[in-house]
């Protein structure tokens with residue numbers, strides 16, 4: 001076991017409260033293991049094999065292995081880039097998760113369908129802790145979260161993108177921390193920079209290169225759902241300076257930071273929120289808009305993934321207190 005000391009921020013930018021203590025982590029693998037040599041006969045051995053493969057920068061097939069995962073929901077989980085690949089399962093003390101390991105561009109990535117295969121888990125019942133812990137367990141260090149959202153401003157129309165810069169948490173009944181078990185340490189995580197600046201920068205540059213209509217530094221309001229928002233709620237959220245509203249992203253972003261994983265959010269606008277349009281909101285419409293944006297989404301992600309610095313210089317990992 002390695003003893004890792006969490007580090008304090010520079011004095012000029014001290015967070016209000018930071019737990020500055022030591023945590024025990026499992027040792028990182030130092031063995032390069034050939035993919036084909038890994039037995040898939042047992043789930044635990046499969047997981048260990050994947051963890052070992054994260055230690056290589058370039059595989060024998062020339063694929064870049066960067067420990068990157070995409071989390072996707074409505075409409076995104078139907079894209080062929082994500083639905084094809086090798087399915088596998090990871091067990092954590094918070095529950096089990098199913099993922100896909102696939103080739104994306106010239107990179108080897110993981111895709112986690114947050115609503116499960118078949119889109120059967122509503123936003124409030126998603127086991128977010130198992131999902132983030134599962135990604136941590138297989139060695140993921142970077143997550144790009146994709147979500148369908150409603151627009152809070154008429155200028156941001158359906159099919160537009162929003163690179164997230166901040167969030168407002170209006171959820172009500174979700175487990176938004178890993179550290180609420182008896183005997184677990186009290187952890188107050190700094191969120192003065194909610195999303196990873198390096199991943200976010202890569203997404204912004206990729207959106208520009210691909211010529212998509214998008215805004216950056218977007219403020220995301222996370223609501224509990226599964227119902228859509230009322231017109232009064234939409235007016236309130238817009239008056240707060242928020243740009244988009246959705247039912248996921250929180251607590252994903254919170255748990256990823258607690259786990260020390262870089263996290264960025266790319267939202268696809270599916271419609272104008274209630275009160276901004278005469279149309280009634282329907283889930284099928286949301287799926288259709290996002291699915292129609294599939295090729296653009298894939299192009300942006302393929303562009304972004306090669307722009308991510310090989311060596312992270314951000315501070316997302318400073319509070320990596322999660323033990324998996």
Ligand SMILES: [Zn+2]
Nearest residue numbers: 196262314316
């Ligand atoms: Zn980061």
